[in-house]
Amino acid sequence: MSKRATLAVLLPTLALTLVGCTGEDGGKDDGGAGAEDLGGxxxxxxxxxxxxxxxxxxxxxxxLPSGVTGLLDAAGTGTHAPAFEGDVTVSLKGVPVKAEVVSVDGKVYAKTGFAPDFVPLDPATIGAPDPAALVAADDGISSLLEETDDLEDGGESRDGRDVLTTITGTIAGRDVRALIPTAQADATFDATYRLTEDDVLRDVTLKGLFYESDEPVVYTIAVTASDDDVEITAP
Known part of the structure; x- marks a missing residue:
């Protein structure tokens, strides 16, 4: 067989071999999604x-860091009014204080074990955010999903029957501060999202400098969307 004929046979085979090694798009065939897909x-x-x-x-x-006054947990129901009702626990320099909270029309009311009635409260005085701000449509938790940079595919994991995709990234402190006002605006926060196969957010974990301390704090926020109409009124 001539050299020209031999090359004619070998070149297609070599091309198929290269495609098989690198993937059809010429990139690594590692099964990971690109940043554009993750952003979508x-x-x-x-x-x-x-x-x-x-x-x-x-x-x-x-x-929370030692001696810090800030938010320990918040659990309840919210609407995009925005409004919220539920239970909130704050740490007042190491002492946990739990309260029933209602936030509506830009005002926050709290009832603790120290008082029988709801009273107006400025959440900034106890290092906590307005809980209604967390569920606002424009700049609430959902806004962080599109303010996250450096997206990476963290792989899949199983949570009960559900297979969840982990997506990691970073968020500028100024964007986190819109939710939790004590967050340091010039810091960068790490975000870890877990999504179902149908792109429903199961939870997000945020890590960074939420308070005037060099010690990072980790908040995990689980969110469940509902079709139930909820009316939240001032107490």
Whole structure:
């Protein structure tokens, strides 16, 4: 066989071999999604939250830095009014204080074990956010989904019967501060999202400098979208 004929046979085979090694798009065939695909999934997850009639919220941290006054947990129901009703626990320089909270029309009311009635409260005085701000459609938790940079595919994991996709990234402190006002605006926060196969957000974990301390705090926020109409009124 001539050299020209031999090359004619070998070149197609060589080309197929290269494609098989690198993947059809010439990139690594590692099964990971690109940043554009991941961003699209986060955008879809935001739409689910913003279209919901109400949201069930559960936010918590395992610990705050020593001596810090701030939010330990918040659990309840919110709407895009925005409004919220539920239970909130804050740490007042290491002493946990739990209260029933209603936030509506830009005002926050709290009832603790020290008082029989709801009283107006400025959440900034106890290092806590207005819980209604967390469920606002424009700049609430859902807004973080499209403010996240450096997206990476964290792989899949199983949560009961559900297979969840983990997406990691970073968020500028100024965007986190819109939710939790004590967050340091010039800091960068790490975000870890878990989404179902249908691009429904299961939860997000945020890690960074939420308070005037060099010790980072980790908050995990579980959100469940609901079609139930909920009316929240001032007490």
């Amino acid at each position: 999934r986060l955008s879809a997850a935001r739409t689910v939250l913003d279209d919901a009639a109400s949201l069930e919220l559960d936010l918590a941290t395992k610990a």
